[in-house]
Amino acid sequence: MYKKIIVPVDLAHAGKLTKALKTAADLARHYQAPVCYVGVTTATPGSLAHNPAEYTTKLEAFARTQGEENGIETSSHTVVAHDPTIDLDPALLKAIDDTGSDLVVMASHVPNVVDYLWPSNGGTVAGRSKASVFVVRES
């Protein structure tokens, strides 16, 4: 039913994504669909990498580990954003199109009052993407 699953990951907080990663792996096995892990980084040095090339290497390694641990086919996709705090949503939407994914599995926090001011990334992607979106609550 699904051809390709995309999972947005924040490598700096990968520990908080356990539930979403497991959900994606289960769905991948069930539908025999490959999983693409998408990460957004900047050209300026950040806590994870000095430059986008180094970030890509880390994301590739992350995807490889996920593939080996879960026995699924994986890939990675890096997006470079000028201002990731704001550009995350459009970057993810573009990545969904660019990778030809038809299912998004993404972690999101339990909504609170701030979501009225700044909608969550999961909420925005679900609201705008043509692909099916599975928002996983990491509580």
Add this chain to the structure above:
Amino acid sequence: MTDQASTGIPDPEGAADIIDTEFEIGQDNIEGNVGPFGFDIHNPVFLISGLSVVAFVLYALIAPEQAATFFGWLRPALTSTFDWFFLSAANIFVIFCLFLIVSPWGSVRLGGKDATPDYTYVGWFAMLFAAGMGIGLMFFGVLEPAYYFGTPWGDAPLGTVRPFDENGALIAANVEEARRMALAATSYHWALHPWAIYAVVALALALFSFNKGLPLSIRSAFYPLLGERVWGWPGHLIDIVAVFATLFGLATSLGLGAQQANAGLEFVYGVPNTVTVQVVLIIGITAIALISVLRGLDGGVKVLSEINMVIAILLLLFVLFTAGAVGILTEFAQGLLAYTQEVIPLSNPFGREDTGYMQGWTAFYWAWWISWSPFVGMFIARVSRGRTVREFLTCVLIIPSLVCILWMAVFGGAAINDMIADPATSLVKANVIDSYSPELSLFAMLESLPLASITSTIGIVLVIVFFVTSSDSGSLVIDTITAGGKVDAPVPQRVFWCTFEGLVAIVLLIGGGLSSLQAMVISTGLPFTLVLLVMCWAIFRGLQAERNGT
């Protein structure tokens, strides 16, 4: 394994010379939540810079007279005592940048050998001007040339002859020389020297961030000097002073700018000149800046900068054609010639007799540009990845200098024409020389041209939007420094800084203290001059390592 051909990395980054440091970006940060709002801030830098801003605001409110006396004394004391130091340092920055353009190090690319530019030339230029200079061009474009042309206060550059006698009548024989000198002396303050100041800071930060892998923060340029200590208190201190100078620089300019915009509104529309109107202006400017930072670097700051550039070009063309294009373009050529002839005598730091001009204007300007340089330099650095050092310096130094000389020739030329045509009725002369109302100088000049009510409105809009583009880019810079160099800190943080800046401006506007705290900010230009000199050395070392591949 990878799937990155389309939007991924622009290109392989190629060899860059990453500095091997134990430090990890964000290691001193505190992450958490205040109520429902997330934050990710650098531990001492955020708190100390925020609290010291509050402390200085309180000082200015509780002891306004003492603050005014102290800072009112401090700023001119520094610029008159250290005039030689400011002038010499600025000369060093210009020579250093010009040297790098022609040197083999000019071929080093910011971001690694194969990096590609993040922004087109148009977007890049728009942001260069909008962040650091736009508002000044609006305020001083008419004021400064008109002032030097007619000043009766003895601070004419290089002791130029006066074109008016004691009764205000024209002395025809002196006009050409006074005009030539007025344009040269103004261009001197807006061309190579200020842009070299910005370029040094921007190049240091871009090099140490994009090529060496250090955080995008002022302290990173000190790594060659301080080594690992730069991540401790010496580095904290450098970043705190940068945040402090940027926030106060923006807040006091915003407060004083609101007064100027109000004066313009009164002049053009008869809007009452009151604190209430000014507070409304500050709230309006802050609100637009807030929308801009919430739309991000590409969707907000860049778009607004480009809109601003288009309106500014239209205004420039309007003044050029209505004030006589041929005459003014000749004047541009003459201004350029006068600038090249006079730039060396004007930048001579020793043995000058025109101390009124040298200390009151030049040293003041240099301190002012330098106190703004952490903010503007850091913003320029952030948008300049992918350019070679030569391309970067040509575009940050040479081209903006030519644009500024053109701007001054057009606006200043039109103003001087108005003063010469009929000194007795000239509004420019009335508002600059006869009674000194600097905030009205632009509107007085526009009044002498056709369609004054429309162009004055455009002038007011430009003044306001240039404030917005300084305010939004400044908020992004402060947010990055106080997040330890992270550019992906949570949204509420940038909202906090943008709002805080507006609040400081309002409190100082109502309580008094704008001018004294602005004098304090300009005083930070002195320590930062040393910082910039160290940066020159650091750039040199950094580029050497880059070329040698060590």
